[in-house]
Amino acid sequence: MSEFDYDLFVIGGGSGGVRAARVAAGEAGANVALAEEDRYGGTCVIRGCVPKKLMVFASEFAALPSEAQSYGWDMSLGEFDWPTFCGHLNTELDRLEGIYRSLVKNSGVDSFDARATIKDPHTVELSTGETFTAKHILVATGGHPVRPDLPNAHLGLVSDDIFHLKALPKSILIIGGGYIACEFACILNGLGVEVTQYYRGAQILRGFDDEARGLIAESMKEAGIDLHLGTNILEMAAAAERPKGNTGGTGSDAAMGASVKSSEDLLPSTGEKGEAVWVKASNGKEAVFDAVLFATGRDPNSRDMGLEDLGVELGRRGEIVVDEYSQTKVPSIYAIGDVTNRVNLTPVAIREGMAFVETVFKSNPTPVDHELIPSAVFTQPELGTVGLSEEAARDQEEIEVYCTSFRPMRTAFANRPDRVLMKLVVSKATRKVLGCHIVAPGAGEMIQLAGIAIKMGATKEDFDRTVAVHPTMSEEIVTMRSPMRSA
Template sequence: MSKFDYDLFVIGGGSGGVRAARVAGATGAKVALAEEDRYGGTCVIRGCVPKKLMVFASTYSEAFQEAAAYGWEISTGAFNWGAFHERLNSELDRLEGIYRNLLKNSGVETFDQRAKVADAHTVELADGTTKTAKHILIAVGGHPSVPDMPGAEYGITSDDIFHLEKLPETMLIVGGGYIACEFAGIMTGLGVKVCQYYRGAQVLRGFDDEARGLIADGMRDRGVDLHTGTNIIEMKLAKDHDPEMEGGTASDAAAGAEPPDGKGKWDGKRGTAGPIWVKSTNGGEMVFDQVLFATGRTPNTKDLGLEDVGVKIGRRGEIIVDEYSQTDVPSIYAIGDVTNRVNLTPVAIREGMAFVETVFNGNPTPVDHDLIPSAVFTQPEFGTVGLSEEEAREQEEIEVYATSFRPMQQAFIDEKGRVLMKLIVSKETRKVLGCHIVADHAGEMIQLAGIAVKMGATKEDFDRVCAVHPTMSEELVTMKVPVRTA
């Protein structure tokens, strides 16, 4: 009989932790899992899933306009946030129930409370009880960061946006990463007047420059008031500020609205205190109904007891692990966003699978973080796999095959939106080092293109594939001449 209560104790009920617990349970291991919030984690409850449903909802406004241009006689009303929100919450409840049942059916014992590490083999629950385990897996994810600046408490984060009682008339989004840009498109599509500040020279830092530029242009075309090289200096409740402001207000209705307590004071709930006055680095002063911070995420390692037992924590709060997701304490492992490696849900799931294969199946399996396809659900959508043009030319001589054009659907009704199809090719090996797509349904396309890139396909392999006509993606196999070399 084991001297431990469990073979594995998982802290965190998100996608990675649940998958690891389930798969470990299937090996015959005795497994427990603790989750202090809702099962499903960031992705299911306050990330990928509700965000993508909001993306779907936001695209109908443009679809209605296109339908009219295509000859349909259409009469539409305003977007009903309350009806959508009610259905959204029902869907999230359903998905959380599925996660709970998956664990139950896998024989995993669950604890609906916070847990922290007491020693190398002991977990302490919030109620004071302790449980021992041969192995401990940390899969607690991360949370949105809020900048350290005056008035930051009046803003909301991506965690909060799904719980808004009503949509604001105006919103300032601060940040230029994928979360900021995705919500800029979502809120604009839902009828909110959106202004976006990003301190850098161009949004989506780290992605292919040509794709970034096209996406920024597309966001502006769709109505996002995007300001790069701009940040917030100060925020305060509009009622606490002199109404004679330079630059006017972003919403006359917002400027005159009363905050909940009628005194212009913070009521203890993030983002519910009323219209907010904002001063920016470009000298502007504006008032917005809501300010959304999308300025990065921080691993949830605070007060987990990790450093006390010898687990090394990085400068950004991440758990330091090796290629097998093992910490400096041999019995403690970590996967997912808490390690700040590649912060994507499918990656966390694969890390959980590799952990089980290594620890419970006796088959040491390093995590493969190479050539991971991903999608950014901006409007226009972005799919990418492999190296950007900038990264590739730093490594070797390359050829760039790219085309940008108005797709048939938009050209027919004289809309100006453009798409991009781009391949980065090694001059020496002819391998496709990167593929970048900016277009409707780019995420669907890049999943399939990612298979070819992961297999090491060459440009000539792409060329041998017959085009599917008429499609946007046929350009991936019909580009014969490089537009430039580097």
């Protein structure tokens, strides 16, 4: 009989934690428990990827009637019904959470709806007062959005709040230039909200390929998003309490793209958070918005768990420091997913969970592979990317860049200005494709398949030998014969 209650105790019921728990129990035969203080499915299923993507789908319908008319259809656009959408969304999230709970139960994992803290290297204490011992403890608690250190920042929303709005605001200011900020800017713009976006940097989507993010920024502006680069928020206050003498800048509040009203129809039971908000920006402009959304970063959920008292090292943002096998400095404690702040993507957390089980329960030491991970940004148009940006690649070695930008057939026929981008970054020495970047509708679907070839080490000549599928946007990936430039 084991000296521990469990072979493995998982803290966190998101994608990574659930995968590790059920594979350890179902395939490795381990005695496993899992504790989750909120809803099963974690950030991705409950307040991230899944509801966000469904909102993307909803927002894209706005452009269909005008496009359909160019194709001969008599179609008009009605009003978007936010409560109806939210009802369907919540039903779907309930269904998905039920699937996660069933996966855990059917794998023989004991589950606890409680917050867990770690008392010693082998003991977990639940908020119910129960304690359990485990040979191994896996922390998979994810992360959370944060507000900036700014007076009255509590008046602003964070991404989690968007999914709980009772009604859409007429106007919103989004602070930030990362993928969450840009995705919500496109979503809310498509749903009919007047969107203003401030980003302190020179260009949105820092870290992605410069040419790709430039095209996305231009597309966002053409779609009606009021994007201000090199701009940050200096002050904010409830509109009714804004500093004397501030009347909304050079014009009325309406002229600044904002309507002033009570926010009682937005967020329930949030007090001041839902009120119309006055904002002063670093570009000198002042305005009032129905809502302000901070999309300025996320921090790991690692605080107040007892980790530091045990000798587990935490990084500057609170990330749990682990080695290539996801093991902390305390040998019995491991961590995976966003709480480690390595590559904060759901499929990566799942891979890390699988590698953990291989290492600990299947006697097959498996380091986590964080190289050449395909990813997508669900702006409109989407960005699909894998490998190095042109800028990162040319700092590493001599490269050739194959690139084309054009109006796709579907929207060109409808006389829309939309443009797409197809780009390959190629090593001069090895001819391997170091990076692929696609800006286009459905780019996320395309990059998944391109990622396979690039992960296998495909060369530019391998792409050239592949026959094009015509007529498609993606055929350009295999028909670009001459480099646009070398670096």
